[in-house]
Amino acid sequence: MLDFFTIFSKGGLVLWCFQGVRGPAVTAPVNALIRSVLLQERGGNNSFTHEALTLKYKLDNQFELVFVVGFQKILTLTYVDKLIDDVHKEFRDKYRNEFQQKGALGLLNGTFDFKDDFMRLLRDAEESSKVRAPTVMKTFEQSLKSQKTVKCMIETRGEKPKEKVKNKKNKGSKKDGTEAVAVPSKASAADKQLSAAGDKEELTKDEILQKNREEFFRRHMKAGEKSRSPKPDAQKEKGKKPRVWDLGNSNAKVLDYSNSATNGSAEACPVEEFDPDMALGDKNREPGRLYDLEYESDDEAEEEKVVQNPSKPSVKKGGLGGMFGMLKGLVGSKSLTRDDMDPVLEKMKDHLIAKNVAAEIAVQLCESVAKKLEGKVMGTFTTVTSTVKQALQEALVQILQPQRRVDVLRDVMDAQRHRRPYVVTFCGVNGVGKSTNLAKISFWLIENGFSVLIAACDTFRAGAVEQLRTHTRRLNALHPPESHGGRTMVQLYEKGYGKDAAGIAMEAISYARNQGFDVVLVDTAGRMQDNAPLMTALAKLIAVNAPDLVLFVGEALVGNEAVDQLVKFNKALADHSMAQTPRLIDGIVLTKFDTIDDKVGAAISMTYITSKPIVFVGTGQTYCDLRSLNAKAVVAALMKA
Ligand code: GDP
Numbered sequence: 001m002l003d004f005f006t007i008f009s010k011g012g013l014v015l016w017c018f019q020g021v022r023g024p025a026v027t028a029p030v031n032a033l034i035r036s037v038l039l040q041e042r043g044g045n046n047s048f049t050h051e052a053l054t055l056k057y058k059l060d061n062q063f064e065l066v067f068v069v070g071f072q073k074i075l076t077l078t079y080v081d082k083l084i085d086d087v088h089k090e091f092r093d094k095y096r097n098e099f100q101q102k103g104a105l106g107l108l109n110g111t112f113d114f115k116d117d118f119m120r121l122l123r124d125a126e127e128s129s130k131v132r133a134p135t136v137m138k139t140f141e142q143s144l145k146s147q148k149t150v151k152c153m154i155e156t157r158g159e160k161p162k163e164k165v166k167n168k169k170n171k172g173s174k175k176d177g178t179e180a181v182a183v184p185s186k187a188s189a190a191d192k193q194l195s196a197a198g199d200k201e202e203l204t205k206d207e208i209l210q211k212n213r214e215e216f217f218r219r220h221m222k223a224g225e226k227s228r229s230p231k232p233d234a235q236k237e238k239g240k241k242p243r244v245w246d247l248g249n250s251n252a253k254v255l256d257y258s259n260s261a262t263n264g265s266a267e268a269c270p271v272e273e274f275d276p277d278m279a280l281g282d283k284n285r286e287p288g289r290l291y292d293l294e295y296e297s298d299d300e301a302e303e304e305k306v307v308q309n310p311s312k313p314s315v316k317k318g319g320l321g322g323m324f325g326m327l328k329g330l331v332g333s334k335s336l337t338r339d340d341m342d343p344v345l346e347k348m349k350d351h352l353i354a355k356n357v358a359a360e361i362a363v364q365l366c367e368s369v370a371k372k373l374e375g376k377v378m379g380t381f382t383t384v385t386s387t388v389k390q391a392l393q394e395a396l397v398q399i400l401q402p403q404r405r406v407d408v409l410r411d412v413m414d415a416q417r418h419r420r421p422y423v424v425t426f427c428g429v430n431g432v433g434k435s436t437n438l439a440k441i442s443f444w445l446i447e448n449g450f451s452v453l454i455a456a457c458d459t460f461r462a463g464a465v466e467q468l469r470t471h472t473r474r475l476n477a478l479h480p481p482e483s484h485g486g487r488t489m490v491q492l493y494e495k496g497y498g499k500d501a502a503g504i505a506m507e508a509i510s511y512a513r514n515q516g517f518d519v520v521l522v523d524t525a526g527r528m529q530d531n532a533p534l535m536t537a538l539a540k541l542i543a544v545n546a547p548d549l550v551l552f553v554g555e556a557l558v559g560n561e562a563v564d565q566l567v568k569f570n571k572a573l574a575d576h577s578m579a580q581t582p583r584l585i586d587g588i589v590l591t592k593f594d595t596i597d598d599k600v601g602a603a604i605s606m607t608y609i610t611s612k613p614i615v616f617v618g619t620g621q622t623y624c625d626l627r628s629l630n631a632k633a634v635v636a637a638l639m640k641a
Contacts, residue, residue: 004020010066062092067084455521573585
């Protein structure tokens with residue numbers, strides 16, 4: 001039944017491997033697990049799917065070992081968890097001395113003759129699952145229902161059925177707090193087992209199953225309700241807000257677009273319309289450079305510093321209380337247990353949620369850190385808090401660092417060599433800053449010497465084309481053809497409103513190819529992630545035009561909502577695409593980063609959920625307010641107390 005079972009060290013040394021009869025090559029799925037889960041700090045749930053296989057794994061942090069079992073995902077193997085635990089225990093106990101005395105050398109030179117033990121454990125596990133397996137269907141007479149009288153099944157008005165009353169009680173007790181999505185604690189698991197054992201005396205297996213199923217649905221419904229958390233005030237007002245530009249003014253002339261019905265032509269911008277200095281923002285910057293996000297991390301975590309420096313013990317309080325207080329946190333040469341970590345993790349989870357990380361993701365992150373640390377031997381003079389914090393910090397940096405780096409300038413040059421324009425599509429809901437950030441990216445590309453054609457494919461929202469036209473004029477005024485050897489650096493391609501966006505994008509791309517533009521930036525209409533017809537249209541636009549880069553534009557202001565948008569956009573692109581391998585989102589533009597202070601959690605949520613990189617960060621309303629993501633800066637902001 002199993003395809004394979006392998007044991008390897010975290011350093012990558014395969015110690016032992018069992019391969020089933022039908023088993024495919026072990027390497028590809030295990031490599032995928034290492035790349036996508038273990039290295040990406042997504043180890044929250046111990047299970048991973050790769051093509052037709054399900055992989056389950058367990059980490060031994062004390063000896064730095066990984067145990068992985070692979071089986072066909074269509075199978076429901078109930079014994080796998082037990083098997084992996086048993087193998088872990090037996091393997092570790094059998095070779096404990098080898099690991100302890102010889103360390104890494106023990107792994108290199110060790111001979112791990114484990115086949116017989118493994119086969120025995122596998123047999124035992126299979127047997128134990130069979131013992132419990134088929135339940136004989138009971139007759140009606142045997143069921144509890146047959147013993148009920150008709151009378152007791154009638155519900156009288158005003159009298160609530162017992163089951164419902166019980167549910168209500170449960171709801172009340174869980175009312176506040178986010179525990180609904182939290183990982184069940186050991187205590188609660190034990191409670192459940194106990195109560196299940198108690199129930200067994202009266203209930204049959206089928207009824208227990210039914211009860212559990214109901215419980216499961218109830219919990220999921222609750223979790224679903226909770227994840228739809230109330231939106232922040234800023235989000236309440238959906239739709240387009242009137243935009244007030246720092247660099248603009250509100251006189252009627254500026255707002256009058258009636259005489260500007262150009263079609264794809266670039267016009268010089270009247271000088272009185274905007275102040276170029278204000279449009280540019282920072283005057284001291286290096287033109288064309290995409291600066292990293294900056295963040296000043298403050299010197300917090302003083303308690304950790306004190307403990308890490310054993311020469312200066314903090315025995316300020318004096319007396320035994322202070323002394324014990326200090327020693328309490330020290331776990332020198334002791335291996336970390338779940339109980340040690342739980343209080344710290346709980347605090348970390350709340351901290352992450354307070355920083356706008358989506359609740360479910362905060363739970364998974366903490367779970368992943370716990371799995372990584374459990375059993376690990378801590379150094380002397382290290383607190384549990386600092387160990388957990390450091391592991392979490394590393395995990396967060398890892399998550400923010402993309403598996404695939406997007407280097408737009410390099411890719412544009414590559415497209416140039418192939419004599420074709422590099423095409424970027426922007427998508428997202430309304431008002432998140434698609435057009436504004438598209439203009440900023442145009443500006444950055446122009447400063448790097450690339451010409452840009454902006455394709456106005458938002459043919460839906462009134463004013464969308466005019467908004468892009470204004471940007472085009474301003475960009476042209478900042479970079480007139482005279483300063484680029486007579487070359488028009490930015491132009492708008494538009495066909496007005498109500499037309500098919502996919503068609504306009506296609507025309508724009510071929511126009512750009514003929515006119516020698518380096519980049520085409522396709523603006524699309526804002527749409528809600530749940531709007532099926534509009535999502536189909538977007539999938540079509542992407543499928544037909546095959547852009548080099550599909551960027552999802554999302555606001556940093558939102559937590560759970562941003563994750564919902566991103567997941568649904570990706571899913572809709574997959575669902576509505578006609579292609580066999582649908583084209584999904586390649587990267588993220590995180591906007592309005594300047595408005596969130598240190599509540600930077602959306603950055604973590606978005607990258608965690610999609611594994612896609614944040615390519616650009618919008619940090620304001622001028623053309624220079626564009627940054628690249630600096631993972632360390634974001635994590636510093638996130639960890640700040
Ligand atoms: P679209 O509907 O997605 O195209 O959104 P717009 O580009 O029209 O932007 C909506 C509003 O957000 C405008 O008022 C922009 O000036 C503002 N905006 C866009 N990006 C940023 C940003 O990075 N920081 C701030 N503070 N505001 C931004």
